[in-house]
Amino acid sequence: MTAGNNGADTPENDDPFGYLYRSEGGEGGAPGPSGDGAAARQPGVPRTSYNQVRAVGQRQYGQQAPQQVTYGQQNAHYAAPETLPGGDRTRSAASGNGGPEGRRGRNGLLVGAVAVVAVVCIGIGVAMLTNGKDAQDTAGKQDPGAGDTVKPTDKPAGKRKPGRLPKEEAGSLRLEGGASTAKDVPGARSPGGTYVAGMNNPGAAATWSLDVDAPGKYKLWVGYGVPGKDANLTLNVNGQADSRPINMENFAHAPEGAWDKGWTKTWSYVQLNKGTNTIKLSCESGNTCDVNLDKVWLARS
DSSP states (O other): OOSSOOSOOSGGGSOTTGGGTSOOOOSTTOOOTTSOOOOOOOTTSOOOOOOOOOOTTTOOTTSOOOOOOOTTSOOTTOOOGGGSTTHHHHHHHHTGGGSHHHHHHHHHHHHHHHHHHHHHHHHHHHHHHHHHHHHHHHHHHSOOOTTOOOOOSSOOGGGSOOOSOOEEEGGGSEEETTOEEEOOSTTOOSGGGOEEEOOSSTTOEEEEEEEESSOEEEEEEEEEEOSSSOEEEEEEETTEEOSSOEEEOOTTOOOTTOGGGOEEEEEEEEEEOSEEEEEEEEOOTTOOOOOEEEEEEEEEO
């Protein structure tokens, strides 16, 4: 193919890319790019040039030139979608998600999402609490290390609190040296009113044998009565005499000679061994022994 007329009499029968290589000219007497005008096309006369630049979409072969529409003016050929057949259905379908049903659907999804998040958060919290409790239980069951302090459940045997301390009626003590039991003076605090009399004799003694489950210092309590005046006796523990006599003053403030008004009590420290011990109250030289005995007992110091 060469540049120029190839004998086509209509644009449909011509090469559509001919304008790229044919000589320049105008169509219908319109001046070409070179400024020369071209003669109007005659029927049956071949066309000599197609190199005429037109705007895109301006040339339409075999159709009427398009009508230009100015923006802002109504186009006579325009029809609203709702005026077309099925236009209402199309519009309803397009805007269906904004209606009540669409909003309900979105609200349902939102509620479901919030519920899922809440369930997950609750599950995490329960798991954390369970793990913390398991860790505490595991830690509590572990054996203490070398540097840990173990709280003893029981006190050592030597520090264990003793059981019930012994007590005895004076009438049950071992008596010697002229000491004997009597019931003449009322007010004695022993069962049946029995007491030990006759202690106002040199060498008279009352000995108590007792057991304790722990060694240590105890208080020895002695119940006694005096005739309205002070008295004292020698205290001997496990064969060893105390340097100080046990004091038996008239703490009841009884009038002199009133034996029944002079019942009272006194105490003294004693050091005892674990097991069996002996405590002796005796009238020795230098003592004032005008006294009656009714009870003896131990107390913790």
